[in-house]
Amino acid sequence: MNNIDNNKIIILFFLIFLTIILTPLLFGKVLYKGNFKGSFFERYYLADRKVSGIILAITLMSTYGSASTFLSGPGIAYKLGLGWVLLAVIQVTAGYFVLLVLARRFQNIAKKINAITITDYLKYRYKSKILANISAIAMIAFLLAAMSAQWIGGAKLLSALLNIEYKTGILIISIIILFCVVFGGLKNILITDMIQGLIMIFATIILFISIIKFGGGINSIMQNLYNQNPNLLTPYGVDKSLTSIYVSSFWVLVGVGLVGIPQIAINSMLYKNNRSLKQSIIIGTIVIFIVMFGVHFIGVISRGVFPDITDYDSVIPIVTLRMLPWYLVAIVLSAPMAAIITTVNAQFLLVSSTLVKDILLNINLIRNKVTEKKIPLLVYVVNLLIILLAIMLSITPPSLIVEINLFAFGGLEVTFLWPIILGLYWKKAEKYGAFSSTIVGLVSYIIFKRICKITFIEPVVISLFLSFIVFLIISNLCYNRLKDKNFNYGGYK
Numbered sequence: 373m374n375n376i377d378n379n380k381i382i383i384l385f386f387l388i389f390l391t392i393i394l395t396p397l398l399f400g401k402v403l404y405k406g407n408f409k410g411s412f413f414e415r416y417y418l419a420d421r422k423v424s425g426i427i428l429a430i431t432l433m434s435t436y437g438s439a440s441t442f443l444s445g446p447g448i449a450y451k452l453g454l455g456w457v458l459l460a461v462i463q464v465t466a467g468y469f470v471l472l473v474l475a476r477r478f479q480n481i482a483k484k485i486n487a488i489t490i491t492d493y494l495k496y497r498y499k500s501k502i503l504a505n506i507s508a509i510a511m512i513a514f515l516l517a518a519m520s521a522q523w524i525g526g527a528k529l530l531s532a533l534l535n536i537e538y539k540t541g542i543l544i545i546s547i548i549i550l551f552c553v554v555f556g557g558l559k560n561i562l563i564t565d566m567i568q569g570l571i572m573i574f575a576t577i578i579l580f581i582s583i584i585k586f587g588g589g590i591n592s593i594m595q596n597l598y599n600q601n602p603n604l605l606t607p608y609g610v611d612k613s614l615t616s617i618y619v620s621s622f623w624v625l626v627g628v629g630l631v632g633i634p635q636i637a638i639n640s641m642l643y644k645n646n647r648s649l650k651q652s653i654i655i656g657t658i659v660i661f662i663v664m665f666g667v668h669f670i671g672v673i674s675r676g677v678f679p680d681i682t683d684y685d686s687v688i689p690i691v692t693l694r695m696l697p698w699y700l701v702a703i704v705l706s707a708p709m710a711a712i713i714t715t716v717n718a719q720f721l722l723v724s725s726t727l728v729k730d731i732l733l734n735i736n737l738i739r740n741k742v743t744e745k746k747i748p749l750l751v752y753v754v755n756l757l758i759i760l761l762a763i764m765l766s767i768t769p770p771s772l773i774v775e776i777n778l779f780a781f782g783g784l785e786v787t788f789l790w791p792i793i794l795g796l797y798w799k800k801a802e803k804y805g806a807f808s809s810t811i812v813g814l815v816s817y818i819i820f821k822r823i824c825k826i827t828f829i830e831p832v833v834i835s836l837f838l839s840f841i842v843f844l845i846i847s848n849l850c851y852n853r854l855k856d857k858n859f860n861y862g863g864y865k
Contacts, residue, residue: 377698382534384702388571389709392564393551427562428642429655430569441663442572442708443525444777446671447684453597453604453672455614460668462627464661471653473631474640477796482641489722490634490788491730497795498803501734506810508730510787511634515719516758518780520765522719526712527766532689533705542766545709546759549716561717568710573659575707576666578700579692583673586695593676600679604672621830625781629832632789633781635718720758727754779821782832786813789836790843798847805847813839 449456481487485496490511495504527541534541587593597604608614630636639652667688674681674691681690692704728751733739742750790809794801813835820831 380698381702381705384699385533385706388702388706389548392567392710392713393548395563395567426651426655427566428639428648428652429659430566442667442688442711443529443685446667446674447687449668449671450675450681450687451684452609452611452614453601453606453675455607455609455619457665457668457672458607459614459619459622460626461661461665462623463630463664464657465627470631470636471640471649471656473793474637474796475649476646478637478640478792481796487641488729489725490637490792491726494791494795494806498791498801498806500803500807503791503803503807503810504730506807507787507791508726510783510810510814511726512723514780514783514787515635515723516761516765517776517783519716519719519723519762521776521780522712522716523762523766524776526709526716528685529689529705529708529712532686539767542763545712546763548713549720550756550759561714561721565714565717568706568714569659571703571710572663572707575704576663576670578696579670579688579704580666582695582700583670583677583691587673587677590673593673596676596679597672600675604675615828617829621833624836625778625785625830625832629781629785629789629836632785632787632792634784634788635715635722637788637792638718638722720755723758724751724755727758782817782821782830782835783814785832786810786817786835786839790840794843794847800847800851801843802847802850804850805843805845808846809839809843812842 445456445460449460478493481493481496485492487493487496489508491504491508494507495501498504523542523545526545527538530536530541530544531538584590584593587596594605601610603610603612606612607619670691671687674687678691678694681687683690688708689705692701696704728747732750732754733742787810790813791801791806795806816838817831817835820826820834825831826834
């Protein structure tokens with residue numbers, strides 16, 4: 373493309389995100405006027421728990437989509453072949469599992485105890501401040517790591533698109549996040565996520581159709597892949613590294629295990645009514661399929677059309693720039709940035725709510741000095757500090773964004789999966805079992821992932837198994853002696 377087209381792409385790209393930033397600021401008060409009746413925390417962090425089914429479905433998809441979805445994921449698919457698409461497509465079940473498993477029970481309890489955060493639920497269910505505090509600290513640590521991955525992905529995309537320094541990209545994405553989430557809360561995020569989710573869906577469909585047409589049809593593309601390496605078309609990957617054991621374990625990490633990811637689980641607190649819940653499950657599954665299957669399949673067939681790409685994280689941007697007219701380039705390249713921002717939005721609110729409500733306001737000195745009127749100011753100050761911390765963590769980027777993301781996913785799952793699910797569905801689940809399970813899960817995961825590395829299987833599966841056994845054994849041993857007959861165990865008595 374010539375310089376004129378490049379300038380047009382940059383201008384349209386910025387107009388898109390300027391619109392995304394300004395829309396909630398201009399229309400948010402009109403759309404939500406008079407609808408919020410709860411506390412500041414409910415308004416800011418949960419949008420008064422009155423989210424419609426369609427909005428929740430699009431928000432769930434756009435929250436789950438991230439830098440690795442549009443950058444690293446298609447790049448690995450380009451490198452390994454259709455086996456990675458098979459591995460990634462299990463993510464289609466994300467919305468189904470989270471909403472079907474958690475929603476009704478979780479929201480009933482959350483409303484009953486006025487829970488704003490996941491740790492609010494854990495504190496109520498297990499009557500343990502220690503468990504709640506450990507979970508809060510683990511959540512903040514892993515979410516900050518995940519947020520830094522999104523910051524890095526966004527900065528790299530901006531630096532490549534605008535031909536600017538990486539650190540300047542960090543500054544730009546920080547400003548976008550500042551306006552999208554820091555002062556508006558969830559009511560702003562619902563508007564921005566809806567717009568950005570639609571961009572992600574549109575961009576995926578346009579790119580999918582365009583590359584098949586550009587490559588002369590799917591049969592021609594598949595023949596080119598076969599000529600390069602027949603293993604590209606097998607479930608095992610070009611180097612046969614995608615064994616059935618590894619793929620199955622990865623499905624736990626990005627499939628069933630997502631119930632334990634707080635920024636995804638929190639969506640089950642938001643739906644307005646049962647009709648909205650059913651809409652979210654159906655629509656959410658469809659839109660997650662379009663994006664998750666679409667972008668990874670695009671990654672594979674891109675190799676059949678453009679076999680010379682060596683920067684795997686840039687497959688989507690490179691293919692887009694080579695094929696599409698400038699106006700579609702701007703829209704399609706908005707999708708990775710939209711995925712990054714929507715993911716950061718959800719993670720950001722969780723870190724903010726956990727820091728403010730679960731940690732700072734539990735310190736007597738702070739709680740005694742912060743009145744109801746000063747709570748918004750405290751939230752905004754904490755949000756600005758989180759942005760500064762994310763910038764510091766992102767200044768020196770690692771080589772693989774997807775590794776940070778998956779590490780954070782696993783850490784959150786071993787912390788929250790069993791305490792949430794068993795707390796909701798098993799009356800014998802008690803605090804010593806939950807506490808021991810969390811510690812065993814975290815320690816074993818860090819050991820198997822970072823110290824004594826296990827590669828033939830995703831370490832999160834081993835850690836989840838160990839923490840599950842520990843939870844069952846200790847809870848069974850302690851239940852009869854410690855249970856309080858007047859305590860409501862997640863709906864059980």
